[in-house]
Amino acid sequence: MKRETIHKVLRLLPLIIFLFPVVFVACNEDAIDSSEFVAGEVFTESNIRVIQIDTITVATSTIKFDSLITSQSSRVLVGKYIDPEFGTVRCASYFELLPTTYTIDSEAEFDSIAMYLKFDKYYYNDTLKQNTIQIKELNETLKAYNGDDLYNTASFTYKEENLGTLSYTPRPISADSLEIKLSDSLGLDLFKEFQEKSITNFAEFNAHFKGMGLFPGESDDGSIIGFSLASEDSYMRLYFSTAEETERVDNYIDFTINTTSSPIPFFNQITAEEPNEYLKTLTDKEIDLKSANAEGRSFIQSGVGIATRIQFPHIKSIYDIPGEGTILNAVLKIKPAAQSYDDHLILRDSLSVYLVDKNNDLTEQLSYVAVLNRDNQEFNDIYYELPLSSYIEKLLVTERYTGEALVLLPDNYNSTVDRFILNGNNNSDYSTTLELTYSIYDEAEN
Numbered sequence: 001m002k003r004e005t006i007h008k009v010l011r012l013l014p015l016i017i018f019l020f021p022v023v024f025v026a027c028n029e030d031a032i033d034s035s036e037f038v039a040g041e042v043f044t045e046s047n048i049r050v051i052q053i054d055t056i057t058v059a060t061s062t063i064k065f066d067s068l069i070t071s072q073s074s075r076v077l078v079g080k081y082i083d084p085e086f087g088t089v090r091c092a093s094y095f096e097l098l099p100t101t102y103t104i105d106s107e108a109e110f111d112s113i114a115m116y117l118k119f120d121k122y123y124y125n126d127t128l129k130q131n132t133i134q135i136k137e138l139n140e141t142l143k144a145y146n147g148d149d150l151y152n153t154a155s156f157t158y159k160e161e162n163l164g165t166l167s168y169t170p171r172p173i174s175a176d177s178l179e180i181k182l183s184d185s186l187g188l189d190l191f192k193e194f195q196e197k198s199i200t201n202f203a204e205f206n207a208h209f210k211g212m213g214l215f216p217g218e219s220d221d222g223s224i225i226g227f228s229l230a231s232e233d234s235y236m237r238l239y240f241s242t243a244e245e246t247e248r249v250d251n252y253i254d255f256t257i258n259t260t261s262s263p264i265p266f267f268n269q270i271t272a273e274e275p276n277e278y279l280k281t282l283t284d285k286e287i288d289l290k291s292a293n294a295e296g297r298s299f300i301q302s303g304v305g306i307a308t309r310i311q312f313p314h315i316k317s318i319y320d321i322p323g324e325g326t327i328l329n330a331v332l333k334i335k336p337a338a339q340s341y342d343d344h345l346i347l348r349d350s351l352s353v354y355l356v357d358k359n360n361d362l363t364e365q366l367s368y369v370a371v372l373n374r375d376n377q378e379f380n381d382i383y384y385e386l387p388l389s390s391y392i393e394k395l396l397v398t399e400r401y402t403g404e405a406l407v408l409l410p411d412n413y414n415s416t417v418d419r420f421i422l423n424g425n426n427n428s429d430y431s432t433t434l435e436l437t438y439s440i441y442d443e444a445e446n
Helices: 003-019 184-195 202-208 315-320 389-397
Strands: 022-025 048-053 059-064 076-083 087-095 097-099 109-125 131-138 158-168 177-181 212-216 223-227 235-243 248-257 266-273 297-301 306-311 324-334 350-356 362-376 381-387 405-409 419-423 433-441
Touching: 059 297, 076 109, 076 131, 076 212, 076 266, 097 202, 109 184, 131 177, 158 177, 158 212, 184 235, 306 419, 315 389, 324 389, 350 381, 362 405
Parallel strands: 022 048
Antiparallel strands: 048 433, 059 306, 076 087, 076 223, 087 212, 087 266, 097 248, 109 177, 109 223, 109 235, 131 158, 131 212, 235 248, 297 306, 297 419, 306 405, 324 381, 324 433, 350 362, 350 405, 362 381
16 A cells, blocks of 8 residues: 555545445454455446445453542542442542631630532432541641652541541532531631741641541442532631620631642542452553453543553554555444443543553543444443544554554543443454444556
């Protein structure tokens, strides 16, 4: 095939599509049998054919990144639920607080202290079940051990006694905020330090109070809930009042989640313990769990770092077709595994596409998006469609094998816990399929 003729053919595409119907052809997975591409009489006087190929090998597997940066998450995540495949999924959030002022009048009197958390409308799993939030004081300053970022696997010690606790039934869409009353001992301590000017700046405050963690209840099995990070939405508020001539005047100091320092002293700890036997084998990011070894399935779980990996090892077998040609269209179709989703374990409308190198290190996010096709949802026939024409063309002209692969993850994967189970290659129900539309021209004469 002459690579330099690709642009010439692309200019002819409107004419090609108008003049010639598409011939549907099934091809061998590893090589294409040229005898299957004999055109009918309608093409005997033409040197251009358009065929569709749907049996090029798609190699699917599952990988797990060692960790994900969650100090750059877009929300606070708290909650816990038990997943039949992914195990016990748990989210806790750690952060520093930043006072809006350090001044309290000498005549003021302490009133109370509370934590406010505003729902940001993200949730996952069953919100009809009760959740618990436990608030604890940290023993350690939130600081990365290597580099500037904190990861989902990080952990810091905290005091066992709760500063406050709340059991609630989440209403992340209809409700606005949660109010969690905190212990008076914490409030009185901070009130005294500020009023007596023992704390007058952030360094002194952070040395005295290193931050807090939000944790789910030990016996929770409900949902993961997202809360806003914005300073006007989620904060701790210390209430006090001052006596004036005729009345007492109420006042307060807010302590917002610190997202202004660099590095950011905040992260979400996201874990999934005791998953199925297949996922337990993913102990290193370079391990590829082939779909053939996982009942023909591949897996995705954001927050934890499980991703579906995709390669096209025999894509250049298309060169075995007699004549010269070019890709007109390429669409990958991936079907969610039957009974792997429901009204709680929901499917998102799209999945983002990334590149990984041979060591499964993320290198780039691509502009492609896999969109969920629900046209035949009433017949339980839904699948993700991923347009890959330009990527397949790139593979065809690449001379050297690099081990590069595509991976699928939800958008905002470091701020969510969405999970998916997909049919991989050789699945008995519905295999992942690459549908190629290919134009052949200047075919060699017999």
